[in-house]
Structures are given as structure tokens and as C-alpha cells.
Amino acid sequence: MVQNVTLIATAAMGLESIVSKEIKQLGYEAEVENGKVIFQAPISAIPRCNLWLRTADRVKLLVGKFKTATFDELFESTKALPWEQFISEEGKFPVSGKSVKSTLYSVPDCQAIVKKAIAERLKLKYGIADKMPENGAMYKVEVAIHKDEALLTLDTSGTGLHKRGYRVGQGEAPLKETMAAALILLTNWKPDLPLIDPFCGSGTIPIEAALIGQNIAPGFNREFDSEDWDFIKQNVWDEAFAEAEDLANYEQKLDITGSDIDHKMIKVSNDNAKEAGLGELISWKQMQVKDLFIRKGNGYLIGNPPYGQRIGDKKAVATIYRDIGIIMREHPSWSVYIMTAHEEFEKAYGMNATKKRKLFNGFIQTNYYQYFGRKEGRDA
CATH class of the missing domain: 3.40.50.150 (Vaccinia Virus protein VP39)
Known part of the structure; x- marks a missing residue:
């Protein structure tokens, strides 16, 4: 059972320090990097951060990071990660990607390899001989390679956090x-x-x-993709929403x-x-x-x-x-x-x-x- 995770709150350039301050106000210690804030926290931080962060773009769960300069390394290192701790047997896991200043510059190839490696791992763990069903909850995977270091994450938010759910109309260039x-x-x-x-x-x-x-x-x-994830129990979400209701003035x-x-x-x-x-x-x-x-x-x-x-x-x-x-x-x-x-x-x-x-x-x-x-x- 997963109890603690590493989370990444992504942020627009220039807003990292504000996001970090918000995370610290929620009770978590954070480390600021360009475009993101990284912090370790219990599972309960996933619903709490998605509910409360006003200036972050998304909250991602770090599954693993490793050096990679070949497709074989990317496949084997991805397959070695504990995907079954997060992705359910029926889970959908589309893979998006980006690569900057890296040997593996073909993003579509990287996405395909990561997808295959995760599928192989899950089939082995769940005892599935055929292809994965992928008819359940959504687990959006991202492979981001920068200077030959791969970062593999799951997007806990789904739709970006700027989508509060109240915008029924807008002008030509609405402020996020x-x-x-x-x-x-x-x-x-x-x-x-x-x-x-x-x-x-x-x-x-x-x-x-x-x-x-x-x-x-x-x-x-609003709703979040991780509300449907099996490893986050419903009572954890219920407690987070109850806290939000209690703290509203x-x-x-x-x-x-x-x-x-x-x-x-x-x-x-x-x-x-x-x-x-x-x-x-x-x-x-x-x-x-x-x-x-x-x-x-x-x-x-x-x-x-x-x-x-x-x-x-x-x-x-x-x-x-x-x-x-x-x-x-x-x-x-x-x-x-x-x-x-x-x-x-x-x-x-x-x-x-x-x-x-x-x-x-x-x-x-x-x-x-x-x-x-x-x-x-x-x-x-």
C-alpha cells in the first residue's frame, strides 16, 4: 500500500515561489526548480493540493527518474518502476512526452516505448496474457526527458487547475x-x-x-482524474472536501x-x-x-x-x-x-x-x- 509519494506542482515561469508558499501553508516542505515545485507528502496531499493550490497548473505524481541515452535503457528502466502500485488493472494510461537537449529526441518513439514498458509490467503483475483492457480510470503518464534524464509522472489533476469550473463565458484573451x-x-x-x-x-x-x-x-x-484512482481511498477525498468546507468563511x-x-x-x-x-x-x-x-x-x-x-x-x-x-x-x-x-x-x-x-x-x-x-x- 502506497503511503507517501513525491509530488510535482507545475507552475508558470515566475510563479514558482508563490506555488511553493502555498504548498508550505498546506504543511509540506517544498523545493523550487524552474517551472515546478517538488515535495514529499502522504497520499492525502493529492486531494488537498488539487483542491487548494490557486497558482499551480497541475499536480503530478513522480513514479521515477533515471538516466537514459538509448531506447533499451528507456524501456528497461521504465519497466522496472512499480506501476502496479498506482495504475489499476483496468486503468487507461495514455502517454504524452517531451524531450529537450537529449539523445532520445524522437518524442513519439519515446512515448511508444514507455507505453509498451508499462503495459509489459502491468500484464506481468496482473497475470494478463493479452493486451491491457484500459477501460477503467484515467492515468495520464508523461515522459519528460531533459539532458538524458527521464522523469516519469502521473497527472493527478486531469484538466488543468486553472479550470475552476465557473467560467461560462470569456473574452478574446482571458486571463488564466x-x-x-x-x-x-x-x-x-x-x-x-x-x-x-x-x-x-x-x-x-x-x-x-x-x-x-x-x-x-x-x-x-470541479473533478480530478485521481478521484477515481484505487490507491487513494474515498475517505481520503471525503476528508479533503470536508476540510475545505470547514475552512471556508x-x-x-x-x-x-x-x-x-x-x-x-x-x-x-x-x-x-x-x-x-x-x-x-x-x-x-x-x-x-x-x-x-x-x-x-x-x-x-x-x-x-x-x-x-x-x-x-x-x-x-x-x-x-x-x-x-x-x-x-x-x-x-x-x-x-x-x-x-x-x-x-x-x-x-x-x-x-x-x-x-x-x-x-x-x-x-x-x-x-x-x-x-x-x-x-x-x-x-
Whole structure:
């Protein structure tokens, strides 16, 4: 019986430290590498991490790693791993792969060899003479080879963790839910303070803020492939969901507003919030940025405005940045956090940021410009 496992939480470049902090808050010690966070934990960490990690892309279970420079080595080393501890007799186990700077550069060949090796191991262990039935639970295998070292994992999440289950509509370039959560967690915002997103699009930042504000597990309303895995007993999942329910603070009052110039996106945002069960917690307004009116003395503005990457948009986008800068300089107690790829954002905004952090929004390199609000001479 498997009791402890090595897990890998994958993350977008630049978010590894935030994912690591989340994992440590769940009670597990973690080691950060490029694009991933590795940690040892009991089986119960699989449901808990899938339910609670707001900024990770996936949670993978490490089955084994080894050096390999030939197809024979890949086959034999894969076959030597204890696949029967994880994959049931009826389990489906499709194999995906990637290879970087390695002798074995043909990914389709590597996938086929790993598939065959796992099948041979399982047939031997389960006493199956013919081919594996593969009509049961899903076990997605990945073989990742980097500099002749193979990493073989099982994907415990299934659909990526950014798929919270509440997005019933979206705009042209929606911000990933995991990135939206990261933008919030990179601030010192607390749920008793106002939060405004004046570029809300389909509402991702305000919705993620509401989930954080009420301590609602982001994976509470979705399913995971590992829920069907035999070696994780149902009571382990039941306990994880019960913990999530117990820790949610549905009574926490919130002051969160999302606005956008497009009335269609306001409807989409409202629909998404209702799907998330947060329909009464967030205010939505259709308006231009220049009409933003700050009523409270202290709060946070967090936004992912248009970047103006098309030449014809640059002037219009610079005007938006200028407008928001003019408004927020009148409210120095507010903290402002803006993510954009626009290289002259600070010039348009009218002030240099207190701090900048490089982030990748998909494949777009951005800066997260941070302006810390002041209250009685201290950070807001």
C-alpha cells in the first residue's frame, strides 16, 4: 500500500515561489526548480493540493527518474518502476512526452516505448496474457526527458487547475485563473479592504479575489482524474472536501468591484460570478477607466489592462494608463498593481513603480508594476 509519494506542482515561469508558499501553508516542505515545485507528502496531499493550490497548473505524481541515452535503457528502466502500485488493472494510461537537449529526441518513439514498458509490467503483475483492457480510470503518464534524464509522472489533476469550473463565458484573451490568483497573492490585500479591477474582462481577478477573501478552495466545484484512482481511498477525498468546507468563511464581508468599458463583458463577468456562487459578493459596473471614482480611503487596485501590442492601439492604451495614473495619484493611500507588456507603462502612468516583477502571461513577457499605498507613513 502506497503511503507517501513525491509530488510535482507545475507552475508558470515566475510563479514558482508563490506555488511553493502555498504548498508550505498546506504543511509540506517544498523545493523550487524552474517551472515546478517538488515535495514529499502522504497520499492525502493529492486531494488537498488539487483542491487548494490557486497558482499551480497541475499536480503530478513522480513514479521515477533515471538516466537514459538509448531506447533499451528507456524501456528497461521504465519497466522496472512499480506501476502496479498506482495504475489499476483496468486503468487507461495514455502517454504524452517531451524531450529537450537529449539523445532520445524522437518524442513519439519515446512515448511508444514507455507505453509498451508499462503495459509489459502491468500484464506481468496482473497475470494478463493479452493486451491491457484500459477501460477503467484515467492515468495520464508523461515522459519528460531533459539532458538524458527521464522523469516519469502521473497527472493527478486531469484538466488543468486553472479550470475552476465557473467560467461560462470569456473574452478574446482571458486571463488564466491561476495567474489572476497570483496577481492577488503578490499583494498585501486583505479581505476587509476594498479591491477594484477597472479592466475586469470576464471577471477573473475579482472572482479569484472573492474566493481568496472567503478562503474558498478553488477546486471545490470541479473533478480530478485521481478521484477515481484505487490507491487513494474515498475517505481520503471525503476528508479533503470536508476540510475545505470547514475552512471556508462564507460570512466574510467583501468590497470587490469589477468594471469594464464593454457592457457585454460585464454580463459575462456577472454570469461567471454566479456560476462560482459569488453572485452577491462582487459589484460589476460598465464604465471607462477615466470615470473611476474612489470612495474609500484605503484599498487596492489590481488590473491587467490592454497591452497595446498592435501598433494602432498604442496611443489609446497609453491614454488609459495616463487616466488611471491621474486618478490614483489623488489617492496615495491606495496600492496599485498593474500587469502589462507595454514597455513605457511608467511613463504613461506618470510615476515609476515602487517595485517591478517579471511575469509571463502565457507566452507574453510582462512586468507587474507595484505602487505601494501609504497610510500614516506605512505600507497600506
